Amino acid sequence: MKTTNSWKSFGGTLSVHEHDSSTCRCPMTFAVYTPPGEGPFPVLWYLSGLTCSWANPMEKSGLQAHAAKYGVMVVAPDTSPRGKGVADDEAYDLGQGAGFYLTATQAPWSEHYKMDVYVTEELQELVFDHFPGDPARQGVFGHSMGGHGALTLHLKNPDTYRSVSAFSPIVAPSQVPWGHKAFGAYLGEDRAKWAQYDASELVRERPSQAKILIDQGVADGFLEEQLKPELFEAACAEAGQDLTVRRHEGYDHSYYFIASFMGDHIKHHAEALRG
DSSP: OEEEEEEEETTEEEEEEEEEETTTTEEEEEEEEEOSSSOOEEEEEEEOOTTOOTHHHHHHSOHHHHHHHHTOEEEEEOSSOOSTTSOOOSSTTSBTTBOTTSBOOSTTGGGTOBHHHIIIIIHHHHHHHHSOEEEEEEEEEEETHHHHHHHHHHHHOTTTOOEEEEESOOOOGGGSHHHHHHHHHHHOSOHHHHGGGOHHHHHHHOOOSSOEEEEEETTOTTIIIIIOHHHHHHHHHHHTOOEEEEEETTOOSSHHHHHHHHHHHHHHHHHHTOO
């Protein structure tokens, strides 16, 4: 691992790192905000959306001020494997920048696209070997495709990620065009395999003890076709999952929306991970 950039921010440090990933079989980049103090700190994993990388939340969300206030460390992985030799597509919603936090089983994607394993195993080990995080106090959150990732990784690993939240998540990818395209390419046409990466299906099988927080902008152009939070609300009600969905008039899918409520999300996690 090598550090490629580092900046002082709100008394803490924002740093960017590169390493050769054995899981994704290519170089990977991630960022860490370490708050002021000695630690060990609770750790929040922020998963970005389509076309994004570590840079979007670290540069646009204003998370550093809130992370410093509540004394939490934030890790932002990339959204997919990247580089020469890594399978890609001309469209923004498949290939590089669109890993969907799953393990692809179909060629040519299966060689590199293993983002769930990368985040939950390889990057876990790397982060806790090099940064003052507390592995017993971890939460996960994200935006859009990353909100999908946060919900599914939490539901599959509730003992690792004790708290969870999401901005504008893709909650039912098996039922929307983004998911049809990505899951069909990465996983094939067996929809039973899709269900293992669909939060609305997973929560019916394995509701968690966490209080899930979702914020959604009502002016989001993707709301009705791609996001459909009502499907997750129905699944959670059926499963007895604690869920709060807050709908905000006038807000869209952008980081202006995310920055407006980032403080609420970091507070949500900090309170859940206290002690």
